[in-house]
Amino acid sequence: MNLFGLRIPFAVAPLLWGVLWEIVGQSGTVFIIPPLSSVFVSLFELVQRGNFQAAAWQTLTSFSKGMGLAVVVGIALGFLMGRVEAANRLLGMWVNIFASAPLSALVPVLMLLFGLGETTIIVTVFLFAVWIIILDTFAGVSKVNTSLVEMGRSFGATRVQLYVKLIFWAALPEILAGIRLGLIRGVKGVVIGQLLVSVVAFGQLFATYSRNFMFDEFWALAIVMFAFALGLSGLIGKLEQRVEYYAGTRD
């Protein structure tokens, strides 16, 4: 980044925004924005509280269950659609509709089906994350070089070997990209689920803090969620980099 001819390291940008936030907060002009420093103070208090830890654990559990399901189902359906033309014709339309649909609107309906408990939240995470994983896996699998598959067959690969040793690895860069995007959507799903459905865990905390004008805590919680989502997607991004060396050279 260059500013007025000076080279500025990238870490400066968040620092600048942080300073701006602090100034706006200290001035007290926007009542929902407290100074960043006091947000951090509440962050440190927050993470030590029992109800925060319980809420975090509950959120993480729902998220992991929904996400795990989305990864398994998403990869399986993506493979099916990529390898079986009939499955693609049958499911492709729905996957594309749901991938771009405003899913938040469906959550109240899910509530009728799955009740007010954790199940609805898990289903919400699943529904937010699964479509993009299906789409990306499908893109990866249907792009697999035909001669790579012919190579496997000509050297006597069984059907299972063909999938486990060739097609999966050839599609891995797209599968990982799908999982990374799915994770981010899943984090949205868990918060929206908790807010709309039963107001539990982080959803409950968010609701309580905003209703009671506790914006220090509110923003502290938001920062925890952002950090979680970014941290996870960064982790998958690292994995992606490890397979990136061949992503562009598969033809």
Added chain:
Amino acid sequence: MPLSEQPPDIVETRGISKIYEGGIQALEGVDLGFPQGQMTTLLGPSGCGKTTLLKIIAGLLEPSEGEIRVSGVPVAGPGPERALVFQDFALMPWASVLRNVGFGLELRGVAKAEREETARRYIDKVGLAGFEGRYPHELSGGMKQRVGLARALAVNAKVLLMDEPFSAVDEQTRRQFQEDLLRLLSVEKKTVIFVTHSIEEAVYISDRIVLLSPRPGRVSRIFHPAIDRSRTSDKIRRDAAYLDTVEEIWQIVRQYLD
């Protein structure tokens, strides 16, 4: 070569026809025998079905009619007695040269130490010693095809099927590779079925050339270039028999182009 000295056919195609979905007929009534230990080239203009025929022999495509016999036994599908070298190399980009070369053995469940030893031996034979740990994207086209050749040799199949293996490499590499291939095959004693659209290449490397007609592909003529291969490549390429055969084939192919 007198008929009595002709070695037995290891691969035979009996009445092979292939009609693709949509009614395009690629091959019609192809009866061929491929003598053991010889290099036979399938030559023909684009779209004559030569690659289709090779893939049918490899067991990757099913013929619409007819059958393939290997050592006299009808076969359906790929088998360990045939190994394929691909036009676009078909290497696994996520695997090292060593693993790529040993992949045929890996699929057969050969233990790691054993298949790596075999792979190393063939990597050495194709002139890639020292590149075992490299990945395909670090290699040139010619080197990638050497990996493809080593992989096919490592499974020790009797019949080597090569689908325009040199079409994706530059001319210099191609000539060097042709010579290396001939030298290697004189030691390995394989039966080779080689697909190419280059007349010069076919005449330079083959014991026998099968010229296919344009679509639908039929056997047009069979040539036996009587070329003394004990001389240097430069001498061969200036040899009268070499040049005459190239010219003779060209005169036939030329009519197809009109």
